[in-house]
Amino acid sequence: MRKINIILILSLTFLVQFAFGQKQVTDESITLNSETRLSLDPNVRTGELKNGFRYFIRQNTTPKGKAVFYFANKVGSILETEEQLGLAHFMEHMNFNGTKSFPKNQLVDYLQTAGIRFGADLNAYTSFDETIYQLPIPTDDPELIENTFKIIRGWAGEALLDHDEIDKERGIILEEKRGLKSVEQRMQEQYFPLLLNHSRYAARIPIGTEEVLINFKPQEIENFYRDWYRPDLQALIIVGDIDVDDMEEKIKKEFSSLKQRGKNTPRQSYKIPLTGKNQFIALTDAEQTAVQWQMIFKHPKLELLTVGDYQTHLSHIILNMLLAQRYAQARLIPNSAMLQGTAGINKFMANVDAFTVSSSLKQGEIEAGVKDTWREIVRLKKFGFTEAELSRAKENHLKSLDGLLKEMNKTSSETYAKEYVQYFTNDEASPGIEKEQQLSKAALAKIQLADLHALLDELTQNANRDIILLAPENVKSALPTEESIYAWLQQVEDEDLEQQVENTTDKKILSSLPPAGKIVAEEYNPELNFTTLTLSNGLKVVLKPTDFKSDEILFTAFAQGGTSLYSDADYQSAANVASLVLSSGIGNLDINELTKLLTAKKARVNPYISSIFQGVTGTTGEEDLETALELTHAYFTQPRKDQVAFKKVIDLAYASIANRENDPKSVFQDSMLSTVYSYNFRMSGPSIEKLARIDLDRAYEIYKERFEDASNFTFVFVGSLDTVVLKPLIEKYLGSLTALNKNEQFQDLNISPAKGRITKNIYKGKEDKATVSLILGGDWAYSREVNLNLTALKEILQIRVLERLREEESGVYSPQVSFSSGKYPSPIYQYSIAFTCAPENVDNLIASALDEIEELKITGPSQINLEKFKTEFKRTLEANSQTNNYWLSLISTCLQQDIPFRSMEESLKQLETLTPSSLQQVAQTYLTGENLIRMVLLPEK
Missing domain, CATH: 3.30.830.10 (Metalloenzyme, LuxS/M16 peptidase-like)
Structure with missing residues (x-):
């Protein structure tokens, strides 16, 4: 099942889904019973061998001449005994260190000769409940294809587990474990038992324990391999430029003879108990740099199997989109102590989903930050969303699905393969994009504001709620108690809040445009199939039409100059102004109005100023191409200066570096940068002093100087270009840009790595x-x-x-x-x-x-x-x-x-x-x- 518009949560990234009751869904063209089980995408060939081994095969030609093989096992660290902690992950490593067909390190060596890189291409991961191996291969080599099946057969049941190789691998895995050591890992070790309700999951972190990794006897990993690497827990997923019948025959030939080799123990499904208790933990660490808090409401997992489940899943997607928009607006409230906030629903772990509210707070304003974050949820629980918000979210989701459907035959094999892995390991439905669009159109028509209001209320009931507060050591004495936070939340709930008013506008990005320019010259490059246009204002445009995607247009623009033309005194203003412009809106629209306008559009444009260039980057589809070019014209000519947005950007930057000297990684990176570039002011880490040098007025003067002369710019457009449509738009929006013919060039400031x-x-x-x-x-x-x-x-x-x-x-x-x-x-x-x-x-x-x-x-x-x-x-x-x-x-x-x-x-x-x-x-x-x-x-x- 594709995930669309799911927002990220600070630190833990926990979002959640909670089911409505099932009901009949109808519209003019379709009747769907909520009890109907969602079938697998008909474009996938699937089957199960007599020994229980399953397979999923799909023919797909993006990219051509390639296929991806995923070998999935419903085997992870949750199955380990106390004597085996870490051995599920250790076993994943050992499958690269010798199998019957490829002893020792012959496997990696052989695949490298075929152009397959270890780590970048050939890879694997082990989690609590599954172990997945990934092998992408070219399909023009029959011998390589045959050997790929032998490789996976070796992983499935023919690992040699040589004792010398085991001992060598101990050090490698101990170094992997060492690399994970950090403030995040230290804090996780403390809050995970609480978050996981002291379940088996809290004691089965996949990397394992040093005691076991150093001392386990080879017999333990042999037992784990024999007991759990077995055909009834395994599947092979193949997607790519292949013959499906041929692949199916090869699977039957290679894997039908796999047998259970150890104890025939049923694969137990472990759970995280939902006790109804509310829990709290506050942690500090000398290396923690920011104050973060999260409130996590745990719920029974939504099983995504039926039409009714999909309807609920769709409600969660829409709710996430609405919450993301509300918190984006809330972050712009003047003097808010919430630097970054978000909320949403998604999977958590095992049998649990979670609804999470979280934010990064100003260090000296924890109470205000918690209240500002929670206030948005309370406001929504009291008043709900607006019709305009819901309408935009529905339109956005349908356009996303339309885009996926349009690209169905251009979707990467990797994308499809990962979806089928989830279908096998987590029983997550994969009906195919055509069916998803059909279901969505029917279900979206029935989603009302009252449904979302009820869903949010259900997700935030005062039970199974965990509050986690993480902070630097230097604010330990100022941390609130559990009772204090509960009191703050209640105070917000008792406030006389006002309903948010939807400020609609029919304003356009630009009120008017200068007269269009003209294309005065064209030059064609036959070897690389692109055309260079010269416009009457001197601006050049390169057009490279492709058919790799059905509806994808990428573009970039650049001109020489950048920050190299400014003094050290102006450097911080020049280097940071592009992000200020992006946070402030353009033309007639402030950032909230612009965000609403672009909600259901593919057009995205970002200006930049680097050390020696300035320009824009962008992406769009054919339908929104004119919007993308209008945005581009506006970023060149009408950036907005917003004092509130400026303060929010600076506040967030201050918070991000306030305790930077406590973080070993940041200290090392900053020191390395300074050392490499001989302590040059421009090539050093961020600091409070540097932030203080950013002057809003001077920054915008510099921005306008960098974009006032179009004659020096070159644009490059690549993708599904209709040049008949594009050329007049180029003349209108790019040809009308002002040309000063200054012919500026960057300055070489002699900033180079240190010698010796x-x-x-x-x-x-x-x-x-x-x-x-x-x-x-x-x-x-x-x-x-x-x-x-x-x-x-x-x-x-x-x-x-x-x-x-x-x-x-x-x-x-x-x-x-x-x-x-x-x-x-x-x-x-x-x-x-x-x-x-x-x-x-x-x-x-x-x-x-x-x-x-x-x-x-x-x-x-x-x-x-x-x-x-x-x-x-x-x-x-x-x-x-x-x-x-x-x-x-x-x-x-x-x-x-x-x-x-x-x-x-x-x-x-x-x-x-x-x-x-x-x-x-x-x-x-x-x-x-x-x-x-x-x-x-x-x-x-």
């Missing part, structure tokens, strides 16, 4: 954890050929660092190698290697990582690792080139960086010029270590 070898340790935090970042780089003469060699070296170094630091030394969980380069404002390249580890292992692991770089310089990469990169590069390019995002990025980057355009064929031709020798030479030239910054975050002494 620098070592710096930061001591912050209480966890026994080190974070390492190694940065190598320097200046260079930009070269596309060298850039490709450095990109290849990065991928090969990633393979080697992963093999050595993780697999051979068991010292890290997920080391990351990254590479970036740029031509402007000055050409630089930069490598980084980052990982977390035990503090006592820092020096050895850094030495190992640098040793791998030396090996690339001394002997060059192995031919097999180079071939892995080439295959991956081809596969990734094939997949990416079927998306609008890829072409938008490619065209705009080439234009911004003044890089010649190149066809895919040329890219692949250049790929074949790579050799171990060419990579070795580039490594010797660019990875000298002459410029090496070593940054390490260590716990406080």
